[in-house]
Amino acid sequence: MIRMSLLVLCLAGPAMAEDRWTTIPAAPPMPAASRTGMADVNGIRMYYATYGTASDAHDPVLMIHGGLGHADLWAAQVADLMTDRLVIVADSRGHGRSTRNADPYGYDLMASDYLALLDVLGVPKVDLVGWSDGGIIGLDIAMQHPERLDRLFAHAANITTDGVNPAVATDAVFGAYIARMATDYARLSPTPDQFDPFVAQISEMWATQPNWTDADVAAISVRTAIVVGAYDEAILPAHTDKIAALIPGADRVILQDVSHFAMLQAPDEYTAAIRAFLD
Numbered sequence: 439m440i441r442m443s444l445l446v447l448c449l450a451g452p453a454m455a456e457d458r459w460t461t462i463p464a465a466p467p468m469p470a471a472s473r474t475g476m477a478d479v480n481g482i483r484m485y486y487a488t489y490g491t492a493s494d495a496h497d498p499v500l501m502i503h504g505g506l507g508h509a510d511l512w513a514a515q516v517a518d519l520m521t522d523r524l525v526i527v528a529d530s531r532g533h534g535r536s537t538r539n540a541d542p543y544g545y546d547l548m549a550s551d552y553l554a555l556l557d558v559l560g561v562p563k564v565d566l567v568g569w570s571d572g573g574i575i576g577l578d579i580a581m582q583h584p585e586r587l588d589r590l591f592a593h594a595a596n597i598t599t600d601g602v603n604p605a606v607a608t609d610a611v612f613g614a615y616i617a618r619m620a621t622d623y624a625r626l627s628p629t630p631d632q633f634d635p636f637v638a639q640i641s642e643m644w645a646t647q648p649n650w651t652d653a654d655v656a657a658i659s660v661r662t663a664i665v666v667g668a669y670d671e672a673i674l675p676a677h678t679d680k681i682a683a684l685i686p687g688a689d690r691v692i693l694q695d696v697s698h699f700a701m702l703q704a705p706d707e708y709t710a711a712i713r714a715f716l717d
Contacts, residue, residue, distance in 0.1 A: 458704065459669035459697040462615055465513045469520065476535075477528075479554035480547065485509070485535035486528040486555055490520030497565045497588045498524040499716070502552065504570030504594070504698075505640065506619040508534030508626060514705035515567070515712065526564070528555055530571070532636050534626045543643035545571075549578040553586060565716050567591040569701060570672070573665075574648055580660040581650070591715050592681075593665040594673050594698050597650045601677030609671045611697060655684040663689040663715045667696040667703075689715065 471487040478484075487509065492498060499519055501512045509527035519525050531551055532538030541547060552575060556564065565588050568576035573595030580590050596602055606612050624630045664682040666673055682690035691711060696703045 457669075458695055459667065460611060461703070462611065462618070462699045463702050465511050465702055466517070468510050468513045469517045477555050477558045479551050479558070480531075481539045481541065482531045482551070483537045484528055484531065484551060484555055486526065486559070488559070489516050489525040489527075490523055492524040493522060496523045496716075497563060498526055498561055500526045500552065500556070500561075500564040500566045502528070502566065502568040502572030502575050503530065503533070504572055505644070506533065506616060506623075506637070507570075508619075508622060510534070510622075511701065515701060515709045518709045519712070524561075526556075526559065526561065528552065529626075530575075532640065534622070535628065537628055538636065538639070543640045545574050545578045545643070545648055546582070549575050549582065553579065553583060556586065562586070563588055565589045565591070567593070567712055567716075568595065569593045570595065570698065577650075577655070577658070577662075578648070580658045580662065581654055584658070584660050587660045589716055590660050590662045591665060591712055592662060593700065594667070594670055595664070595681070596673055596677055597648055597655050597681055597684075598677075599644075599646065599649065601674055601680075602672055603674050606672040611699070612671050615699065652684055655681065656686070658685045661687065663691050665691040665693065665711065667693045667698060667700045669695070669697040671698050673698070691715070 469489060471489055474487040476483045476485055503509055503511050508529045512527055516525050529536040530548055563586055566576045573592035576590045576592050577595055580587055620633050623633045662685050664678060666678040682688045693700045693711060701708045
């Protein structure tokens with residue numbers, strides 16, 4: 439039987455002058471890492487960092503950022519979760535400090551990158567928190583390698599391309615995100631002048647993927663939360679409902695007064711939602 443739950447996260451206090459889903463605050467600085475490095479996986483060099491220490495009480499947490507982004511966007515969540523868990527972040531292929539090659543982008547390939555990274559780190563199983571493309575990668579791993587996951591917190595993910603709102607192409611908030619990521623790419627990337635070719639390469643994947651069947655998604659056995667901001671610019675509400683209904687026992691989590699960029703717009707509440715599910 440499908441178990442559906444609604445988590446409503448509201449901001450206490452007086453109304454704000456500006457709706458918080460209309461802006462994207464900057465992430466705070468990342469805390470000090472216990473380990474950083476570049477892992478050779480699938481023909482690329484993948485930046486990673488770990489925070490906190492392993493605990494018998496909790497699985498390590500792997501956090502996967504969204505398209506065009508980088509691991510440092512998780513700073514507020516990492517600072518909290520590292521207090522009692524081992525937290526692993528990385529830059530996906532071509533993103534942030536990681537390199538890319540000529541291989542066509544695909545969610546299977548990107549999932550394989552992260553699994554190879556876990557092998558390098560000697561981590562057999564994790565709780566996975568994924569946002570946007572990171573959530574899609576998490577769903578891919580849940581389908582293909584469920585033995586590597588305990589729980590999956592999949593935020594702003596889609597399972598077919600028709601789950602994306604076409605209006606996102608002209609959305610001002612999304613445009614501001616892309617502009618900021620272009621600046622971050624120039625600052626972080628080993629190929630700082632290649633943002634446009636990188637976007638062109640990954641856009642070929644976005645045009646056709648993901649493209650999973652209902653049966654593919656319904657076969658997921660990993661305990662999963664399907665999460666979306668109430669004002670998400672990219673993911674159609676009915677699509678989120680469909681994913682949550684397909685996955686047996688999935689939680690449906692709606693984050694109030696935030697958009698696709700909830701981890702930056704309401705960092706404390708976002709982290710609380712992660713903890714409520716993982717703990």
